[in-house]
Amino acid sequence: MFIAVEGIDGSGKSTTIKELKRFLEAKGEAVYLTAEPTSLATGRIVRNFLGETNSDTPLIHEMLALSFAADRINHLREEIWPALRKKQTVITDRYFFSSIAYQSLNVSYEWVKGINRFATLPDVLVFVDVKVDKAVERLTKFRDSTELYEKKELLQQIDRNYREVIKEFEDKLKVVYLDGNLEISEIYGDIEKKFAPLFAGKK
Numbered sequence: 001m002f003i004a005v006e007g008i009d010g011s012g013k014s015t016t017i018k019e020l021k022r023f024l025e026a027k028g029e030a031v032y033l034t035a036e037p038t039s040l041a042t043g044r045i046v047r048n049f050l051g052e053t054n055s056d057t058p059l060i061h062e063m064l065a066l067s068f069a070a071d072r073i074n075h076l077r078e079e080i081w082p083a084l085r086k087k088q089t090v091i092t093d094r095y096f097f098s099s100i101a102y103q104s105l106n107v108s109y110e111w112v113k114g115i116n117r118f119a120t121l122p123d124v125l126v127f128v129d130v131k132v133d134k135a136v137e138r139l140t141k142f143r144d145s146t147e148l149y150e151k152k153e154l155l156q157q158i159d160r161n162y163r164e165v166i167k168e169f170e171d172k173l174k175v176v177y178l179d180g181n182l183e184i185s186e187i188y189g190d191i192e193k194k195f196a197p198l199f200a201g202k203k
């Protein structure tokens with residue numbers, strides 16, 4: 001099974017993924033956890049663009065979008081496809097839905113979708129659905145530096161873009177909405193409830 005987890009910055013995605021991994025392992029799945037941007041050489045290029053410390057070089061948004069796509073091809077070849085061939089359950093923290101939601105702030109939605117057409121569709125898209133105010137509150141509370149997209153007005157637009165891209169893909173894959181507003185201790189229960197239909201019939 002191939003699962004992509006998406007959500008705006010501060011949605012609690014990483015925390016949710018830890019709980020999802022624990023849940024899937026309890027179901028007997030061999031979980032392969034991975035993320036974009038990757039820790040491969042291509043991921044380092046992307047991260048260089050994202051840190052605001054680099055602001056002396058003007059950011060070309062098409063170049064950033066292509067770098068995310070290049071990192072994604074590398075990710076599929078080096079990590080995701082091999083793990084799926086080994087029958088592992090792959091969870092990726094962000095995938096091409098991130099590119100569409102974030103890069104289409106600055107470049108055309110259709111163009112971003114086009115340069116990501118190579119990306120295998122996941123079986124399940126998990127969207128960590130959080131109130132933008134709550135995400136911003138977490139980001140200001142827990143982080144001492146801000147990245148490119150970590151601003152309220154941008155996150156509001158990214159949230160709208162996510163809903164648009166999800167609507168577009170909703171009939172092509174299974175979409176699971178997890179509640180990102182919950183307390184950490186409540187997340188596991190939400191996962192159990194929403195993933196139960198996917199395991200119905202399995203032990």
Ligand code: ADP
Nearest residue numbers: 008009010011012013014015138142182183184
């Ligand atoms: P993301 O990966 O979406 O940026 P994280 O999971 O890293 O988010 O969470 C950002 C911060 O918010 C972390 O410091 C984390 O401990 C805190 N946090 C995450 N989820 C919750 C939650 N459900 N309730 C309260 N705080 C949370």
Ligand code: TYD
Nearest residue numbers: 009010036037068094095098099102103149
């Ligand atoms: P990430 O490391 O997941 O940040 P966080 O832990 O804060 O969620 O991602 C870094 C940033 O990169 C995040 O702001 C989202 C952005 N991003 C894109 O703009 N496009 C993409 O295709 C991906 C994968 C990430």
